[in-house]
Amino acid sequence: MKDILDLKGKIAIITGGYGHLGAGMTLGLAAHGAQVIVAGRNKEKFEKKFSSSLENIFFEYCDISSSTSIKELFERVNSRFSRIDIIVNNATYSKARDINEIGDEEWAVTMDGVLGSVFKAIREVIPYMQQQKSGKIISVSSMYGMVSPDFKLYEGEDCKKYTNPPHYGAAKAAIIQLTKYYAVLLGPDNIQVNCITPGPFPKPEIQENKIFLERLQKSNPLGRIGKPEDLVGPLVLLSSKGSDFITGQNIVVDGGWTIW
16 A cells, blocks of 8 residues: 555656646656656757756657647657556647637637647547556646636736636636546546646746735635645546546645635
């Protein structure tokens, strides 16, 4: 039982694994022994984020807006490692402007970049995991996929720019449902499909706005914002033997934000 969270020998792919939250999750998986493939478009950012001495963290190019690129990613990883044990759907892309001016294009791009990219990754990894009769699929949602923003938090010109747009929250909510759907579909293949919902985890540049930071902290029962390392425990659990009987679940890591 002491090794239940050990990921040694496991092959994990994380999209956007060099970003604000992604880097912490990448390091967490690697620290528990996984071979971690960081999938993204910018190798330079990857190299700046991770030391070359980390022998079990690798870069692979992937553009999550392209079905072909996602398919080729899994083909390369499987060819190199002969299996894919874990996929973490973390990367997104979006297009937005003032929440009162969002047009059809902004809506479509964001829905595809937040929800469609997750669907495509799940679709393409399924054959590999079905062949193995095992696998862990983990997608990242958001607290705003569960609750509406409190718009009072965003009052004032210095805070208004952080307002969460409707298409982002709608797409993140759909990820939770997509998780349940595939958990049922893939259960007979011994593939566990789960979701992690973080929030609030503002980027460092947003934290420089002390007024907004204080508002976020006061809106949380724990009185603070999340740190990337706060996601490591749930992620490792869902990636390991510890979650072999957990599927279709959404683990909320929000300091209690969504219970109010």
